[in-house]
Amino acid sequence: MNANLVDVAVMVTLTNGYSFEVFPNETVLDAAIRAGIPIPYSCRSGTCRTCISRVISGSIEHDPEYLDDLLIDQDEVADGYRLLCSSLAHTDSVIERDD
């Protein structure tokens, strides 16, 4: 991972029309909450799967520090799914949300 990419805020866009800025080392969900974007969530620790979403473009990855605690399987990750409460955005990205 290019360290420079996480030193600046990036823009995340949802397919339902919302966009918001994500700061370095801020989870995508925290950024959405800060911006008042209504994404359903509950545990904020990657264990309830309420915020699971598919990343269509860009680079959003799970925080490597908590990978072992996340309730998501590798097939889902390979298909682009991320638990937004435990994910960091590294580049401008688009996430599929129809709610």
Added chain:
Amino acid sequence: MATNTFNNFLTPQRGVEESAQLLQRLYLVERELLRALGGWHMSISNWELKSLVPRHWWQDSLHADAFRNRVLELRYPRRDVDSRHDPDLLSFLGELTRAQTDAEFALGIYHVVKPALIAAYEQYIAGCDTLLDAPSVHHIEHTLIDERAHLRAAEPVLAGLDSDQVAAAQPWVNYLSTYLSAIGGILGTGPRSDLPLKDACAGRPAYHVPPRAVRDPRFAPAVVESPRRPPRTPRESQVWYAIDHANEMWAAEVPGAMMWEWANMPWEFYMDAARWGYDEQRHAEMGIRRLTAWGFEMGIDYPMVGDPYHAIIEQGHGLLTVLALLYYFERDAPRFKQQAKEKYASLGDYTSAQDSDYDWADEALHLRYGYTWLNHMLGADAKQRLPELVKEAGELWERWLAERWERGEDGYGPFMERIEARIAAAEATEQAIA
């Protein structure tokens, strides 16, 4: 005067292996208590008793977990901790659910097993070196606080049971007491004698969770808990929401049923199910508290029924599909509860808002439980079958409910009249005060 000598050894007390064996018995008793309480929960008709036991099975799961961990600290093989039990103790504990009435079940738990368990804990501490075995003593002292509180909490509930039923339960109580004595007590250290196999109470059939969730006979008969029409006013919305909460007892009964019927699951399953069931009972209590404060009489002014469980069982499906239905509801819960919190706060109903806030937090746990254990039960097919089963469970429920409404078999008419009358009366009172 004290004399320094190398001969003042302590009297030999229990060693590690014996302590581990005794603690494993205590773990087994706590574990089987929570399974019995969970399994029989669906059959309990007395509402006060049904409301009491989930907290006790949850606390028993914490006790069991503490002792299970402690056993493993005492050089006890991991492979044996969940399986290598005294068969006599296991058989005795298996008798508890063979009760045939609320009184038999409750008296067996609260007048036979739990008092004997308290005595066993006291006996354990009296016979141990509190320095060498200090972690065990710590767990036992904290467990004793809970177990004594269970007995205190149970007494008024037992006093409220039908007196004829309580009197008729005495042979069952005597049978269990005799059985427990015959196996040397909870710790197995007392004298043993022949099991009371010729007692009139012996040989009853094994218990299975019934196909219907039993409700208190003081309640009016009910089929569904959901009103056929959506709420028309904010006040109705508050009441509809509280009725939904009050009826979450079915979601406490289902984890309880799973704890009983699924006897060979990993220990963590019982921990999760115990907490899940207790949380749902708390949610039911939240709704009842709101409705009672608004002047509604439980089970009379609004229905109390386990309709989602009935919907799945009546259509020929089993507990796994019921678990899938529970997960189906839980998946939407965070969004729903979050919105409810905001909605009721905006109406100035901070009690309902706060109920939703804590309920929302609980749902995070339940979602993990549901996903984890559905995956476990479905095994290698889980990736494909889990979403299919959850979808199927949701469709079974929606179809069952729609049919009741369409056919006019929802039984809601009398309840709706009383609900509307209660709301009108409350609003009239508020206007008069204003």
